[in-house]
Amino acid sequence: MRKGARVWIVALGVVGVLAGCGQQGPGGSIRIGVAGPFTGNAAAFGEMIRKGAELKRDTINAAGGIHGRPVELVFGDDVGDPKEASTVATKFATDRSIVAVVGHFNSSCSLAGKPIYKREGVVELSPGSTNVNVCVGSEWTFRNVYRDDFQGQFLARYVRQKLNLKRVAVFYDNDDYGIGLKNAFVEEAQRQGLEIVTAAAYTRETVDFKPELSSIKALNPDALFVSGLYNEAALITLQARQQGLTMQILGADGVFSPGYVQVAGKAAEGTLITTPFLFDAGGQDARDVLKKFKEKHKEDPDAWAALTYDAVGIIADAIAKVGPDRKAIRDHLASMSSPDKAYPGITGRTYFDANGDCVKPAYVSLIKDGRFTSAPIQMLE
């Protein structure tokens, strides 16, 4: 009997706790979900996303909120893993008090969340997912960052035309992001007459790249393109330099993070990285935000902080115009379809095409003295 009672008590307790978990937040505030990799391998990005979002929230609330109602951010940690992302997505999507979601960051996570957001009808606005398939097939998914096909092609053109290099080795992360980017790069490289001496894959969380780097060294390319995230890119860079590889190292937006410099140290000097945004290249608004961010956090913000700042701004702007209603927000975003209807954020004018994708120029950053500076040669098409 005692055992039976114990089971009941546990079961009832569980029901009670879970029922409590689904409750609404305090009334009055407008709740916006922010989903990202706040822990895990991509945590450096998550940190910047969090800080960028919080900065925008504080700016909005300091100015009185949206029509007097303060903005409240609800953070969901997807750890950069699609499975966690779907749990976070379910939580956000079924919580009716959350009117829109800024996120996710990793392409696989946005893809995992997409059908859930679509089913429940809530906007998913990604400030960082660049895989080509992210927005396809759902009228609820948007992004304010460029796509990998564009980025990969851009980089290939840049390498051939602006850097005048002829032979490139590619080392790519074996996931959505890495493969998609690599494919775009390789295709365009072939069109440009840029020779790909080898394209090797690695798995996330690998630490030892020496064997592959030794092979690459023997092929003697002019440059090494790392199509992946900053952690592995930093280790690759460090180990490459240690093995005596001196060629130009290239990266894409996944490498654009202070984490890269932290781990690679001096070896990071001279790396060129494509990025959707550079504070150096931004306008006065951008510089103001840079200053505020630096004062608060004692470090430079990166492109992701800026894009998230804008993403929250886009949502807030939509709410201010059409109210905190999920469908109305989506319709408003869908209507932002041309430059004159664009949102004027610090990362430029954001507007969306029929899929929810966004057209933005790409910048190239050079790491100098441990900072992400604007590369001397840009290619603004």
Added chain:
Amino acid sequence: MLAQQILNGLTLGGIYALIAVGYTMVYGIIQLINFAHGEIYMLGAFLALTALTALHLPFPVALLFGVACCALLGVAVDAVAYRPLRRAPRLSALITAIGVSIFLQNLARILWGARTKSFPDEVIPALFKATFVVGDVTVTALQVFILAVVLALMLTLRWIVLRTKMGRAMRACAQDLTCAQLMGVDVNRVVSFTFALGSALGAVAGVLIGVYYNAVYPLMGYRAGIKAFAAAVLGGIGNIPGAIAGAFILGAAEALGAAYVSSLYRDGIAYAIMILFILFKPTGIFGQRRETKV
């Protein structure tokens, strides 16, 4: 290029050897796969890193700090988690070991965060950063240092096991625990010493690897641990020289496999070797058959 790969492989193997002996020694005496051993290796790296960055201790002191802490931790884990289960079914002990491993791993994540940390440039002795070229092989001073340390430690271990009283006690326990007890050996002390020794070596490995790759992260114990265990199996579990040999073979196989076959399956090489040996030659290359008496 082959020579470069072999050098990479040997360095890797040396590290695995330091960890593998820990596994093999403990298993030899109490027949327990100490899952938590990989975590000790990881904690060694983290503790040394903290000593270097937060306490600003010089490198050799930080290394000793990590080693000492881990030795104590190893003894503590045995005393708290394993000793009470000395007479319990093996399944229980194994599950406990897994539990400890998970506990320590997540403890590290809570204390240091899940992000990969690296040693700042300043704290790494300048000595390590030197590189020199021999033919078409680029050798870093650190690689030489690692191999030298491994050699020194292995010789020390051999001396301890073969020439000291404690070493004799260890060998006695490994041969037949009950008998050793009957002969007056304080088994608990021997076991504690074994844990301390194994953990100390593991900690050294952790720090060296941390500097070698410049990456310290909570999951590093999990991955290296399994490979080191595979090495121990390869060499014949319970057999110390076997574990060392197994580790070098595994390190070379991994480096060559990653370079010439597929870098994606590099971890798989260790697992495959381990499974094949367990299935077809569980006593390993050098081990002896242990009969199960009924």
Added chain:
Amino acid sequence: MRPRPRWLWTGAALFALTFPALVGFDAYVCHVAVLVLLYATLALGLNIVPGFTGLLDLGYVGFYAVGAYTAGLLSLAFGVSFWLALPLAALNGALWGVLRGAPTLRLTGDYFAIVTFGFSELVVMVAKNETWLTRGPMGLPGIPPPSALGASFRGELPFYYLILTVALLLIVVSRRIAASRVGRAWFAIREDEVAAEACGIDVARYKVTAFALSAAVGASAGAFYAHWITFISPGAFQFWESVLILCMIVLGGMGSVPGAVLGAVILVSLSEVLRSLLGQFGLPEDTRFIFFGLVMVLMMRFRPEGLLPVKATVKSER
């Protein structure tokens, strides 16, 4: 097995049947409830090998993955309906259970555990690397949800009742097997393999049956998972899952059917609660695993037979 009062079972069944209504059909709570039942299914499946035969299976997630990918690929590539994909996945799982089990028959507990671990790691590695087959880390999105009577499953409710049926079926079958000849043979093997063999039990055959059955259950759970979440990727099948499921049966009592269910209920709910709690403290959610590690150590130390043990073997555990 010790008989429990009938009202307890009817009460529990009623509770389970009406649960969604009790929580106001809250989608998140129902989602967690489905998760609980899914893990209960997995726990019951895992229970068969360590619980009944005394061997530790550290690689259960491998079968979970095999089932999920089999079902997912069949549905995506050949348009196979869930109701056909499920048994096919179970069969594939059973096949791999036998393939993994047959060579390991002679192995003792430790080595068996390590081989199971290695096997599951290899399975996941193949899933991660063979992009042509599994799309690797990109995963398989858009797996169609099951449909019945012309309509496809929407929301959590249909899945809840589906997994509830599966779990209940499994409970009933488990109890009957445990009381049957096969079950007795398994217990004999667990208590003393050599003695069992000496008594004329064909140890090999019974062990292989256990492996196949356990794997089939794991694979079925995987198939369900694939069609429920509609997206699978190698990241969902990490070693942690094997450990978590193991923890559930350790907590509930290895070999105990109600124990497996209780273990699942407690740990999954705890997991969800910890997830939000830890997030509030700014700690990574994965660290909730630290509690599971602690649970395992404490259970083995103080109550190795579990919370709802199989009474018959409590005495001989020490």
